[in-house]
Amino acid sequence: MTRGFSDISPTFFDAEAEPVALAPGPVPSYIRDHRKRLRARFMQGGAAAMPDYELLELVLFAALPRQDVKPLAHKLLEIFGDFNAVLAAPLPRLLALAGVGEAVACHLKVTEAAAARMMRARVLNRPVLTGWAALLDYCHTAMAHRSIEQFRVLYLDRKNVLIADEEQARGTVDHVPVYPREVVKRALELDASAFILVHNHPSGDPTPSDADIAMTLKVGDAAQALGLVLHDHLIIGREREVSFRASGWL
Incomplete structure (x- = not known):
């Protein structure tokens, strides 16, 4: 047992x-x-x-x-x-x-x-976009070595200060269910203006799947309809991460 x-x-x-x-x-x-x-x-x-x-x-x-x-x-x-x-x-x-x-x-x-708590303290209640390296360090510490996929959302206020870091779902070794409606609903509840999606790939390879890309576009469309901004989607691997924004998918 x-x-x-x-x-x-x-x-x-x-x-x-x-x-x-x-x-x-x-x-x-x-x-x-x-x-x-x-x-x-x-x-x-x-x-x-x-x-x-x-x-x-x-x-x-x-x-x-x-x-x-x-x-x-x-x-x-x-x-x-x-x-x-x-x-x-x-x-x-x-x-x-x-x-x-x-x-x-x-x-x-x-x-x-x-x-994890020390790394989180470096990013919570601070401007995320000017402290990007600290954010990546935190995401790697919290997620890079997980054996199952974990999906988190980092919610930001109008000044891009991180006001909430929430785990939305956990899945299997290669899949995690994500519901765009729940992501944007929670943003409205928190009075957030923007958010960043983050999930890990237990395989260690952060290359996005077709499903990852499709899900991100759906969340982006839902956010745009409500006046919210999806800044990025980060996929965390063992040694590196992939940014949808930097890679041209957003």
């Missing part, structure tokens, strides 16, 4: 509940010294000075305070690909892995949520 956060047991924050934790007693010196060295390197050089597996180790330290987490970090990267993909991995897939208990899964998802 798939577990969610509501099903977590009373041992949720008990690192000793992990299946491969060390027996009670002093933490071995090689683990303690290794952690001290990694923390020092991070404090001196930041994340840029560390490969993915070491940065992941730092995240895992708090979840497994008595365990050598290097093998688990390598295992997670081998399965999911890179640091960002590990953080964005679906909770059921994480919990299904040997060595990944509830404490580990929690720390990974909290780290993901913290990163």
